[in-house]
Amino acid sequence: LPKHVTCPNCSGSGAAPGSQPETCPQCHGTGQVRHSQGFFQIAMPCSTCQGTGQVIKKPCPRCKGQGIVEERREIVVRVPAGVDTGTRLRVRGEGEPGEHGGPPGDLYVVLHVEPSKKYERQGQDLIYTCEISFVQAALGHRVEVPGLKGPLPLDIPKGIQSGTLLRLKGEGMPYPGRSNRGDLLVEVKVLTPTRVSDKQAELLREFERLESESPLDKVKNLGKKLSKKMGLD
Ligand SMILES: [Zn+2]
Ligand SMILES: [Zn+2]
Incomplete structure (x- = not known):
């Protein structure tokens, strides 16, 4: 991602290498100027140094005195098993750098999970539709349904009605950071023959x-x- 990082040429000072930022002559390094208004004294940020207390006579050519530069960085993020759309992953210290050499902020990665062609997802439960013939529905049938880790045998009891959900416990999505998992629900769809001899x-x-x-x-x-x-x- 494009990222602002501390300028490596001036180490974030903004001054050209070999030179130093100097104390601001306007505010004498306080960063503030005071204006008297009747009884009141109002402190305002110094306009000469933008409140930093320092002026850069010879700005760093790389960052033009800003102390930060933009670069593209590749950041490797480990996605834990079982995440869903909207899950936010926090990557410590990979955010924008702090001002004036302060510690960097964090990077938040918001995930969007592509829908599966095989399963419908409901939280950590998965729904798989299994089509069987009306004869198999009437007599009972053993099928193999695709589990996340491989095929799973499932006995469809005789006399099952179309739309019945059969539950395979613990065969759904893992809960992130936990050892348990959701269920795999098999929705039985009984097919009516469209052509008969x-x-x-x-x-x-x-x-x-x-x-x-x-x-x-x-x-x-x-x-x-x-x-x-x-x-x-
Ligand atoms: Zn620089
Ligand atoms: Zn100043």
């Missing part, structure tokens, strides 16, 4: 027929008929 259609109709004749449905239908007859509906 004649044979498949036949089997599905058969499935539908068996389903409507299930003993439970028969009891339900009977119950409905009865309550209609008795005027309870």
